[in-house]
Amino acid sequence: MNKKDLIRLSATKIIAEEGFYRTKVQAIADDAEIAVGTVYIYFKSKDDILDYIFESQHTKIVEYIEELEKTKIPPLEMIKKILKYHFKELKNNPDLAKVLSQEGGGSIENKLNGMKDDSFGVPEIFHRMLDESKKKGEIRDIDTEIFASVIFFVGRETAYMLQVKGKGDRYYTAFEELVTFIINGIKK
Amino acid sequence: MNKKDLIRLSATKIIAEEGFYRTKVQAIADDAEIAVGTVYIYFKSKDDILDYIFESQHTKIVEYIEELEKTKIPPLEMIKKILKYHFKELKNNPDLAKVLSQEGGGSIENKLNGMKDDSFGVPEIFHRMLDESKKKGEIRDIDTEIFASVIFFVGRETAYMLQVKGKGDRYYTAFEELVTFIINGIKK
């Protein structure tokens, strides 16, 4: 594994446990079994590590979505698939779920809009899909921009909640229920 | 206004602007036009201020709910009313909305369960109502505990999002849509 991602993984673990501001760079270095100084070879600052965690996950999802868009499945089905992917990711990575949820507060501005490149964030992708879906008459006449974000956050928070509440066992049931909830909530 | 709440208000304002960890106690004191030392007459620590912000809002909602429970409206209607109240509160208090959302990450454990008295938090109240509603056959057979939290967070995050996205104008429309979304999502 390249060292930058080794640091990202340790950081995710520690930040999940302690929260970003309580996390010391030293602790991340310790966990990664490297020296503090080394962290600063790969990252400009502590904040930069957090950005990279978000960015990595974002890149991963965007790549998945790009792949998905090549197939011509209907938009509502696509949202389902993305949510499912997101859920699976977070289940396999409880620490990541915690960090994205806890430290993503106010993410809208800081993390997604703050993206340097012009790739859209997940809410923007949802937005586009909801618009298409609306055009096709699959869903009600909702404010697609707002609902895109609502759906995004519902997914993230629920995933986190299931971890915290120790309901890993009910995970897939809960996921199915949530997807049904969302689809029922927006469809005609 | 009593000085403790004066500090709470200034703190809410500054924390909304800067985030909790970037907020200096001195800045809160400056905003409240008092000395730093005075803050520590009313609060044991900086953390204590944040707790009080959550606690105050929680108390307010719980009081509203207690009042509501005296009337015998059906549980689903009640959830609507509570969401509406919550939305109105946050609309009138954009700073509070931001703080509750941003700093409430991981709130589940720290802020609501951490309540000293045995009064239930809002998610617990929603849980109870969903259970009643399910018994009455109003809603589908969902995991009421999880959905109680989902509904709670959706409300909070949406309120915050509307502020951030500068859609104050669409506020009430969005609210109506969200309530419909939720009700459609869970009803039979």
Added chain:
Amino acid sequence: MNKKDLIRLSATKIIAEEGFYRTKVQAIADDAEIAVGTVYIYFKSKDDILDYIFESQHTKIVEYIEELEKTKIPPLEMIKKILKYHFKELKNNPDLAKVLSQEGGGSIENKLNGMKDDSFGVPEIFHRMLDESKKKGEIRDIDTEIFASVIFFVGRETAYMLQVKGKGDRYYTAFEELVTFIINGIKK
């Protein structure tokens, strides 16, 4: 009791327990069941309280000594009597013993030389007596200035030690032994 001495007594008690620097003026006021502000009517500063504790005890001893000097007992006998008086005082006032010992470190400059009036401190009185005693040939040819201080501090520290070591029972025996020790130590 006049309020200044009421404060002195409370201060002595708290300082004995906590040490001077760890003692809060508020705690003294609480113990005296008065307001903090009141302390500052009678004392210019916190330091001033400590000075007054030393000064009071010093005045008391000096008065005793002045009384003693009217009788024409020999100087060595006089030192014995003064030590005995000092011991009795400290036994009846364990807190005072602790404060004089603990906070009197470096007293020489700060507390005794710092005396505003020209009344001599106890070491100076001992010095005078040792000189007389030496002239009379009662004691060896010692550096009377140094021994005056040695005797003074031995008395004070021993009194304190007996308190700390919980040997109140051996108090008088120990005292007798100490006086014998001193007299044997300096006599011809």
Added chain:
Amino acid sequence: MNKKDLIRLSATKIIAEEGFYRTKVQAIADDAEIAVGTVYIYFKSKDDILDYIFESQHTKIVEYIEELEKTKIPPLEMIKKILKYHFKELKNNPDLAKVLSQEGGGSIENKLNGMKDDSFGVPEIFHRMLDESKKKGEIRDIDTEIFASVIFFVGRETAYMLQVKGKGDRYYTAFEELVTFIINGIKK
């Protein structure tokens, strides 16, 4: 010189001048020509520095005594030698003398008993020697525990006093007199 002891030396100097509570950690760092933060690499807290000063001197004396005990000199002679060593140490280290005396108030409990290892403090060593000496019939029937402490403090305070009173010149004379005083005081 290792940095921990460099800090100890600067601390001893500043604390001797200002007293422990008036000493700022920054001032110690300045004197040692290091940054404040560096102090906290080697010490957990300001208090910890003071503890280390006491501990260091204690270790030194204990090592000297252990060496001494290998030779089979009589106990009374041993006490003399230890006092002599202590005096020489303090003469060469006036700042240390001041700190040990000034800040050692209440040392009995905090500094010596607080020692983590089971090595005895100097008073305890004196105690043991006085007991042996008493058994041999060299000294009077005194309370050896109390006198052990008395002798310890007399030594320390006298050393300090000689510094303060600016009698460095009379140092050795005074020392000889003090040893005679103590021996005369306790012997049969």
Added chain:
DNA sequence: GATGAATGAGCGTTCATTCAT
């Protein structure tokens, strides 16, 4: 005189960041 809420200078401690090795 008495009160005690308010003050704010001051200090201990932390920790992200640097840089000589």
Added chain:
DNA sequence: GATGAATGAACGCTCATTCAT
């Protein structure tokens, strides 16, 4: 690239002192 000792700006909190009531 890797190290980790050193740095020092920054901040939370304390508490002696004041002063309007």
